[in-house]
Amino acid sequence: MAGADNLHQKRIGTTERESAVSALGIHLSEGRLSLEEYEQRLTHTMDAKTNGDLLAIFSDLPVPHPTLPGVATLRPTAPRPPQAPPPSDVVVYSSKSKIAAGVLQLIPSFGIGRFYTGHIGIGLAQLLLTPVFGIGVLWCWIDGILLIANGGRDSRGLPLRD
Template identity: 35%
Template sequence: MTEVPSPQLRISDQERESALSALGDHMTAGRIDIDEYGDRSARITAAKTRGELGELFADLPQPHPTYGGTAVAASPPADSAPAPQPEPSTAVAAPRGWSGGQRLAASIVPLAWLVAIVLISTGVVAAWPMIALPIACTIFGRALWGRGSDDDDRDRDDRQDDRRMDHREHRLDHRDRRREMRDEFRRQRRFDR
């Protein structure tokens, strides 16, 4: 978490969308009600600077809007100590349920492609027979353990697709509601002038 670099900097549409998304997360978590969400989202759509956005999230925990890909929080109180941040893990876990043979095939295929590219580029071996080796490894590995090799994989993929579609529909509905609220706020501002 970093301080807002300059509260006078103007915000972009992407940063405004980030703020609206973070505000939606707070409403979903029950930290703010629908009326407060409407008021704050209208203020977010009208905000012009980072400082104005920071004020709207001063009383809320993470998530906060991101500015240029970096999450930014309002200034913490002077008497509070920063929370310790967990160390990021750099280890890459093997996919669940992979056997030793699957792991071996998964490591051989990229190595076969790399060796083929190196040998072809140095001119040691003719190109067409060398390309056949990694292609054969890829086809063989895919045939044995590729996606859709059993019903469980298909069911899992179908469930993931359903969740993605539900999430996408939710995001689109949420975006449309924010746009309607923004337009209503703008109409109200024009009427008040």
């Protein structure tokens, strides 16, 4: 047992604390901890100096526990249900161009840029308001400038490409 005690007395670092914070976040999101308990345990996690200090924070919680090198978790880890892979940093862009959409909004000023991006409802509103009140022209100009400056999204929610 001296070896186990020695492992519990090993000092921890940022990686171990981050692992504990992540595990606490999961317990909070799954309703095992109240916000007050989470904050208390988070404070204890930041103050922890050894593996034993971190494990004590999780003594009454099921898995997940923090990953600590050389230390077994408090309970055997049950297989977790498969989860979706974490989102990647790859952004999928629309086949539509924000410059083309903006220019089509500015030049004819009839909402053509919105038809191009697939926003038929907005395009129809701009088209109908243009001859009636002339408000549609101002709306199209502002919309076109914003599309060029900030981009936008197509009807599927994908960001317009540059």
